[in-house]
Amino acid sequence: MSTPPLVEARGIVKRYGPTVALQDGQLTVLPGESHALVGRNGAGKSTLVAVLTGLQVPDAGSVRFDGEPAPPLADRDAWRRKVACVYQKPTVVPDLTVAENLFVNRQPTGRGGFISWRRLRAEASEVLQTWDVRVDPDARTADLNVEDRQMVEIARALSFGARFIVLDEPTAQLDNREIERLFTRMRALQESGVTFLFISHHLQEVYEVCQTVTVLRDARWITTAPVGELPRAALVEAMAGEVLAARERAAVRDAVAPDAPVALEARGLTSPAYENVDLTVRHGEVVGLAGSSGSGKVQLAESFAGLHTPTGGSARLDGEQLVFGDVQAALRAGVGCVPRDRHEQGLVSGMSIGDNATMSVLGRLGRYGFVGTERKRGLAAQLIDRLDIHTEGPDQPVSDLSGGNAQKVVMARALASDPRLLVLINPTAGVDVKSKESLLARMDSAREDGTAVLVVSDELDDLRRCDRVLVLFHGRVVAEHAAGWHDHELIASIEGVDHGHGISPGDDPRTPGRSERGPGE
Incomplete structure (x- = not known):
């Protein structure tokens, strides 16, 4: 007789407005196993986890625990007895002790209803001992290392009665030795009846710790298979999907001349998010930055746009020193930017389309602080036409626009200053297919005009338009792919599989050979 699932999700659908975050989410987890959930950014992993942990109600589909329907969303105590998620960002309160964190909002009380600190310490010690978490219950949680904080969160979840623990990128901030200890503890907890859902961008870890x-x-759900029966090449292909030869080839274009002048030159750039990055982008060249969500690619691109200040290294734009940490200085230097979030960083919702599109070049539209209204309207009309923004005119509120047209306004503002370097961060995120092609066409036009373009994206179609793609892994550039790369090659580099050495169909998944990581990664 087969073992009934501990957790079963079927046909999960979740929409946020017009965006379909999950169309067909499926998951079956057996008791006592470590089950990996993998997929590229935007595949639906976070949405499925939100449904499995009771943070979101699916629009369709069902979730069952031990064969019983999931609790009502409002019954948080019932959910805590079923499942808990240990996120990449800790949810413990740093200034409280370990014992206080284990029993926050449910401290044992004594006479008069006051907290019994003696019982609190005793019960905390019992929980830690039961699950072999070797941490002082009186230690301040902020003084613990990342590994021990994670174990405190796991112990807290187990103390509620939950036996299903979701680990969301648990190794992102651990070094190799800490990862080995975490995996050893996971195996011991499995033997005690704990079940894990393990989410990671590092596929070699999937083969090491998951069944x-x-x-x-x-x-959408693509496949579920025993790890030992799925070679790495097959796993990467499942994540990448069937790719037509026409899509694998880069767009037909002339190669950038090797003697084309260098626009952006960065040397030894270092910050908490990336380390010792060397980078050049020539005029008329599009260079892509790829990597997982914790790779440092976004922070690196944002640094060139003046949003961050590296702790080391330097960069020049057309031979002039680039000033970091100053958006206005970056604009004056000739950097145009489409930021990662058009709602939070790209648009002023209470202003018109014309105001949003021209706000970076107001100094060109008048003198002595006065802006010529007709000149501004004229430039806005040109940008609307150039970007094919579907609008009633420059005076229409930008908040009226669809996602695709709103993103075109952000692109219009980036291009309005005729930048020498155009930094595009997830430029086609959340837009329809037609708007996506229009935005990418503007990127191609900028390249043809001799602009240097730096593109950060999780979308392979965006990166396919690049002359080169650099892959960051834990803040370091680990691979470079020339135009014409195949999807599985790029994804293998992004996921840290052999760090650019390629994948052979005969790879043995049982010998993962995790790649080395730098200090503090």
Whole structure:
């Protein structure tokens, strides 16, 4: 007789307005196993976890625990007895002790209803001892290392009665030795009846610690298989999908001349998010930055746009020193930027389309602080036409626009200053197919005009337009792919599989050979 699932999700659908975050989410986890959930950014993993942990109600589909329907969303105590998630960002309160964190909002009380500190310490010690978490219950949580903080969060979840623990990128901030200790503890907890859902961008870890893997792609369930029966090449292909030869080839274009002048030159750039990055982008060249969510690619690109100040290294734009940490200085130097979030960073919702599109070049539209209204309207009309923004005119509120047209306004503002360097961060995120092609066409036009373009994206179609793609892994550039790369090659580099050495169909998944990481990664 087969073992009934501990957790079963079927046909999960979740929409946020017009965006379909999950179209067909499926997951079956057996008791006592470590089950991997993998997929590229945007595949639907976070949405499925939100449904499994009771943070979101699915629009369709069902979740069952031990064969019983999931608790009502409002019954948080019932959810805590079923499942808990240990996120990459700690949820413990740093200034409280370990014992206080274990029993926050449910401290044992004594006479008069006051907290019994003696019982609190005793019960905390019992929980830690039961689950072999070797941490002082009186230690301040902020003084613990990342590994021990994670174990405190796991112990807290287990103390509620939960036996299903979701680990969301648990190794992102651990070094190799800490990772080995975490995996050893996971195996010991499995033997005690704890079940894990393990989410990681590092596929070699999936093969090391998990028994089963589920793949999501494009908001849909793709496959579930025993890890030992799924070679790495097959797993990467499941994540990448079937790719037509026409899509694998880069867009037909002339190669950038090797003697084309260098626009951006960075040497030894270092910050908490990236380390010792050397980078050049020539005029008329599009260079892509790829990597997982914790790779440092976004922070690196944002540094060139003046949003961050590296702790080391330097950069020049057309031979002039680039000033970091100053957006206005970056604009004056000739950097145009499409930021990662058009709502939070890209648009002023209470202003018109014309105001949003021209706000970076107001100094060109008048003198002595006065802006010529007709000149501004004229430039705005040109940008609207150039970007094919579907609008009633420059005076229409930008808040009226669809996602695709709103993103075109952000692109219009970036291009309005005729930048020498155009930094695009997730430029086609959350837009329809037609708007996506229009935005990418503007990127191609900028390249043809001799602009240097730096593109950060999780979308392979965006990166396919690049002359080169650099892959960051834990803040370091680990691979470079020339135009014409195949999807599985790029994804293998992004996921840290052999760090650019390629994948052979005959790779043995049982010998993962985790790659080395730098200090503090």
